[in-house]
Amino acid sequence: MRVSLVLATCLALAPASTFAQSRLDALTALSGAFQALAERVNPSVVQVLVSETDAPSTADTPAALMGLEHGNGSGVILDPDGFIVTNAHVVKDARQVQVQLARSLDFARDASLDVARDTPAAGPRRSRLLDATIVGIDTETDIAVLKIDRKELPALPMGDSDALRQGQLVFAFGSPMDLENSVTMGVVSAVGRQLDYDDPMVYVQTDAPINPGNSGGPLVDSDGRVVGLNTLIVSQSGGSEGLGFAAPVNIVRPVFEQLKTTGRVRRGTIGVYAQTVTPTLAAGLRLAQDWGVVLGDVYSDGTGAAAGLQVGDVVVALDGKPVENGHQFEVNLYRRKVGDTVTLDVQRGTRALRLSVPVKERDDDPARFAEFARADRHLVPRLGILAVDLTDTIRARLEHRRADGGVLVAAYATAVPEVPSGPEPGDVILALNGTPVPDLATLRTLVAALPARGGCVLQIQRGGDLMYLAFELP
Numbered sequence: 214m215r216v217s218l219v220l221a222t223c224l225a226l227a228p229a230s231t232f233a234q235s236r237l238d239a240l241t242a243l244s245g246a247f248q249a250l251a252e253r254v255n256p257s258v259v260q261v262l263v264s265e266t267d268a269p270s271t272a273d274t275p276a277a278l279m280g281l282e283h284g285n286g287s288g289v290i291l292d293p294d295g296f297i298v299t300n301a302h303v304v305k306d307a308r309q310v311q312v313q314l315a316r317s318l319d320f321a322r323d324a325s326l327d328v329a330r331d332t333p334a335a336g337p338r339r340s341r342l343l344d345a346t347i348v349g350i351d352t353e354t355d356i357a358v359l360k361i362d363r364k365e366l367p368a369l370p371m372g373d374s375d376a377l378r379q380g381q382l383v384f385a386f387g388s389p390m391d392l393e394n395s396v397t398m399g400v401v402s403a404v405g406r407q408l409d410y411d412d413p414m415v416y417v418q419t420d421a422p423i424n425p426g427n428s429g430g431p432l433v434d435s436d437g438r439v440v441g442l443n444t445l446i447v448s449q450s451g452g453s454e455g456l457g458f459a460a461p462v463n464i465v466r467p468v469f470e471q472l473k474t475t476g477r478v479r480r481g482t483i484g485v486y487a488q489t490v491t492p493t494l495a496a497g498l499r500l501a502q503d504w505g506v507v508l509g510d511v512y513s514d515g516t517g518a519a520a521g522l523q524v525g526d527v528v529v530a531l532d533g534k535p536v537e538n539g540h541q542f543e544v545n546l547y548r549r550k551v552g553d554t555v556t557l558d559v560q561r562g563t564r565a566l567r568l569s570v571p572v573k574e575r576d577d578d579p580a581r582f583a584e585f586a587r588a589d590r591h592l593v594p595r596l597g598i599l600a601v602d603l604t605d606t607i608r609a610r611l612e613h614r615r616a617d618g619g620v621l622v623a624a625y626a627t628a629v630p631e632v633p634s635g636p637e638p639g640d641v642i643l644a645l646n647g648t649p650v651p652d653l654a655t656l657r658t659l660v661a662a663l664p665a666r667g668g669c670v671l672q673i674q675r676g677g678d679l680m681y682l683a684f685e686l687p
Contacts, residue, residue: 250384251396253437257290257369258430260313260388261299261359262342287387287430288312288359289439291469293368297359298469299429300444301350304357305625311342312361315394349472350625351580353480354414354464355444357429358472369431372438374461377404377417385421385443385457387430397422399457406458407540408447413547416458417441423457432459441465467550477583477624479551481572484515485522489538498525501560505529506542520570523561530558546572580638582607586623591653595660595686597632599624600642602652611641613677618651619643634684636673643679644672660686 262285286303290296297312304310345359377383381401389395399421406418419432423443432441441459471478487506488494495503506528511518528536532555536542549555551574559566574581585607586599593600600620601607607621608614619641636642642650645659646669663669663686671682 247398250433250435250437251386254369254384254386254431254433255394255396256315256367258315258386258394259288259290259297260393261286261288261297261303261345261429262311262313263304263307264309264311285388285391285426286428287426287443289386289429289431289442290366290368291371291439292473293364293366295361295363295366296348296469296473297345297361298442298465299357299359300442301352301355301357303429304347304359305350305352307347310345310347310359312345312359313342313393314363349476349478351468351472351478353478354460354468356442356460356465356468356472358469369433370438371462371466372434372436372440374404374417374440374463377401377434377440377461379403382435383417383419383421383440384433384435385419385423385427385430385459386433387423387427387443389422389424389426391426395427402456404461405541405544407544408458413540413543414464415461415544416444417461419457419459421457423459427457439465464548467548471550477580479580480575480578481546481549481551481553482515482575483517483520483522483546483555483570483572484512485517486510486512487528487539487542489540490527500527501563502527502529504537505560506536506539516571516573520568521566522557522559522568522570525561526566527560528557529560532556533558576610576612580624581610582621582638583624585621588626591623592626593653593657593660594626595632595663596635597626598622598636598638599626600653600656603641614641615674615677615679616641616643618649619674620650620653620656632684632686634682636671636682637675639675641674642671643674646670 286299288297288299291298343361345361348358348360350357379401383399383401385397387395399419401417402420403418405415407415417432423446427443430443431439432443434440440462442465444460445458447456468478486509488509490500490503490505490507492503494507508522508524508526511522511524528542530536531542531545549572551572553572554569555572557568557570559568585601588599591599591601601623603619603621622636622638622640622642624638642656644650645656648659650656666685669684669686673680673682
């Protein structure tokens, strides 16, 4: 039974003469329902232990101000074959990642786990730490997938974050402040909360206490289904102040599946520029309605143009769901995978149209180059990257190139930590400490010649801009 229904059901059935006792019984039943929920969820929640991070957060960094910590965090098992989802910021600078499974799991049949069956007086039994491999990291959504060498693990089911409502009971699981297997309760404060207007990423806001160490743990509903991934807090003190944010599971799900399968996330677009219809805009363009989304641009090489979309079209629904503003339109598209098809209900003057539009890969997605790199051939460990020479195929995908030479950063190297303030996927490295870098072999030679903690200045092209990156090498 859903824990949110227990109290109301018990009180409704109680006669007036025993109302006081019924209230006590109802509270006992409610407490029991919470306990049952925790017992069901806890085996699927893990502690993520990270060692030798190279970029600890300090009090003045945005990560610290928003409660993001490099180091220990939490995770949740979403696949019984050992796949675990956590936050990217928990593991992205890690040299070694280990996972502590819930102490409630009975792995006595597996002697390799070396389970210590302690007496109650000596404390609860614990399993030893398991080494975890970073399968993939997606910094855009702050999601990472880990893999441990275990099967038949208790995976939590995923719910539907679109069905969440303000005021709904939710529970945050994890290991805050290194306190293993903790649970807190609260409500959904808001859904679809956007922290940066230019960022299509949205969050579930909750007042369930979330603290450093909770990052990567699940936010679950009263049925024990994952509805979000605890990601960050906004805090003036560094601790929970009732402003916690979780990545909605409807965003986590496709990212998890793509990282688990291919190690990277491909993001899509339909090649349009969408704007919110305002009363002023509707009046000026003589639109039939003052809400929805108007297409300010339809790019000639996009799938939207091929499907028949035109500048000035008003989009009123996407896959049957009403679209009220441009932000909502972008967020809904953000969750679609490359290769999906979306159905748009469009108003064009007095005509109502329904168009099917394929989703193609975004041209500006830096992860699009990961397919060209292999860890055994393209690793530059001191930079924490996989880099490749510029082939004709790669040059064709690079826009606004400012120089002929250079080496492309194809991906972060998950086996080694990312260098703080270092190069990012999609960057083209043109020079190191003033020496041109025409190819990968030259880059490796120049990097190897630098002393430990030596200063490194890279000249790069990022997008259409040339810039310098200055940092110390490990």
